[in-house]
Amino acid sequence: MSQVTNNTQDPFYFILTGIPGLESSHIWISIPFCCLYTISIVGNTTILTVIRTETSLHQPMYLFLSMLALTDLGLTLSTLPTVMQLLWFNIRKISFEACFAQFFFLHVFSFMESSVLLAMSFDRYVAICRPLHYTSILTNEVIGKIGLAIICRCVLVVLPGLFLLKRLPFCRSHLLSHSYCLHQDMIRLVCADIRVNSWYAFALILLTILMDPLLIVLSYVMILRSVLLVASMAERLHAFNNCLSHIAAVLVLYVPMVGVSMTHRFAKHASPLVHVIMANIYLLAPPVMNPIIYSVKTKQIRQGILHLFSQGNMH
Template sequence: MSEVMNTIQDPFYFTVTGIPVFEEVYHIWISIPFCCLYTVSIMGNTAILTAIRTEPSLVQPMYLFLSTLALTDLGLTLSTLPTGMLWFNIQKFSFEGCFAQFLFLHAFSVMESSVLLAMSFDHYVAIYCPVHYATILTNSVVGRMGLSILCRCVLAALPSLFLLSCLPFCHSHLLSHSYCLHQDMIRLVCADIRVNNWYAFAVVLLIIVMDPLLIVLSDTLILKSILGTASWTERLWALNICLCHMLALLVLYVSMVGVSMIHRFAKHASPLVHVIMANIYLLVPPVMNPILYSGVFHLISQRSMHLR
C-alpha cells in the first residue's frame, strides 16, 4: 500500500489504473478481449494498406483517403495499448510520456474526424458527378486536403497540450483510465482552467458538431440526387455507401460525445462507466472502419467500372 501511495504522489509520474471494480488478479483475463480487439484493428487496417499498396489500379483519391483512415486507425490503436498495464501491471507514466500519449490520442482523434469529412466529399463527387471525378479531385487538390487535415490536427492538439503542460498538478497524479486523456488529466489541476475549457469547447464545436453536420449534409445531397434521377441499381449503390458512412459516423461520434458528456456532466458516475466509454471511443472505430469502408470502396469501384 505504501508503495502505491508513493507512486501516486510522485511528482514526476502519472499513475494509470485498470478496470475498476475488478480485482487486480483478473486484469490478465480482462486483457484478453482487449488484445483481440487490438489484433483485429491492426490486422484489418494493415490488410487495407497492403492491398492498396500492392495494387496499381487503386492509386486513386478514394483509396488514398482510405489509406489515410487506415493509418490514422493504426496510430490511434498503437497509441492506446493498455495491455502492458493489464498483463504486467505497468502503471507509471512519466510526465513526458503521458503528455506524448495525450498528444497522439487527441491528434489522431481529430484526424479521424477530418478524414471522414474528406471521404464524404470524395463520395459526393464520385456519385454526384462521376464523369468529372478525375478533373475535380486532382493530385494537387488531394494534397491540399491532406495538408489541411494535418494543420487541423496540429491546431487542435498542440495548443491543448501547451495549455495543460503550463498548469500545476498539485492533486493526486492518479488517472482513472489506462491511458492519458485530456478530460482525465485536467481534473488533477489545481489552477484556473477557464482558458483550457474555452479552448476545448471551441475544438468540440469545430470537430464534434461541425464535421457530423457537414457529413450528413453531403450524404443527404447524394441521396437526393440519386433518388431523383438514377436507376434502382444506382440507388442501391448510393444507399449502401451512405449507410456505411453513417454507421462509421455513429461509431465515432456517439462514443466521442459520450466520453465528453460523461466527464462534463456525470463526474460522480461509477469509474467503470468512464473507463468503458473511453475504451469504446478509442477501440471500436479502428476495429469497425476496415469492415465498413472496404465494402464502401468496393461498391464505388464496381460503379466506376460499370460507367466505363
C-alpha cells in the same frame, strides 16, 4: 508529511488506474484487449497493403481509405503500450513527458479520424453529384493537399491545448482514471485556474467535433437530393450502396463519442467502471470496425484481400 506534499507538488510521473474494481482480473481482461488490438493492427495494415499493391485501387476513394487506415493505426498504437503493460505487468507509472506525448498523439489521431471522415464525405459528394468531373476535381495533388491540411489542422488545434495544460501545476493527485492520458482526465489534477483551458476545450468542440458531423450531414443532404432526381431505382440503389461503408464508419465514430459525452455530462456519479468502458469503446471501436466494414461492404477491397492472400499462399 512534507515528503508527501513535495511528491504531489512535483509530479514527475502519473499513476494509471486500469480497470477499476477488477484489478485482480487484469490478466484475463487483457485477452479481449489483445484480440481487439491485433484485429485493428492486422486489419488496417492489410487495407494499406492491398491499396498499395493493387494498382486498380489507386483512386481517390481508396486513397482516402488509406488515410483512414493510417489514422486508425496511429490511434491504436497511441494507447496500446500503456494499456497492455498495465494489464500484463501491472506497470502503472507513466512519466510526465511520456504522458504528455501520449496525450498529444491520442488527441491528434482522434481529431484526424473525424477530419478524414469529413474528407471522405466530400469524396462521396463529388462522386455522386458531379461524376463527370470526379477525376478532374480529386486529382492526386488535391488529395495530397487535403491530407496535409488534415495533419496541419489536427496538430495546430491540439498543440495549444498541450501547452496550456503543461504550464499548470499538478498538485492534487498523481492518479489518472484511465489506462492512458486524456485531457479531461489530466485537467482534474490541476490546482490552479483552468478557465482558459476550459474555454479553449469548448471552442475546440464547437470548431471540430460539432462542425465535422454537421458538414458530413450537409454533404449527405446534397447527395440525397441529387440521388432522388435520378429516374432509375437501380441507379439510386447503386448510389446509396456506394455510401453505406462511409455511413457505417461515421456511426462507429460518432455514436460512441456521443455516448462518452452523455456519460460525462449526465452520469457523473456512475461507477468509474462505466466511464472507463465507454472511453475504451470510443477509442477502440473505429480502428477495429473500419477494416471489417470496408472489407465486407467494398467488393474491390474484398477482391484485393483475396488476391493478396492467394499470392502469399503461392509463395
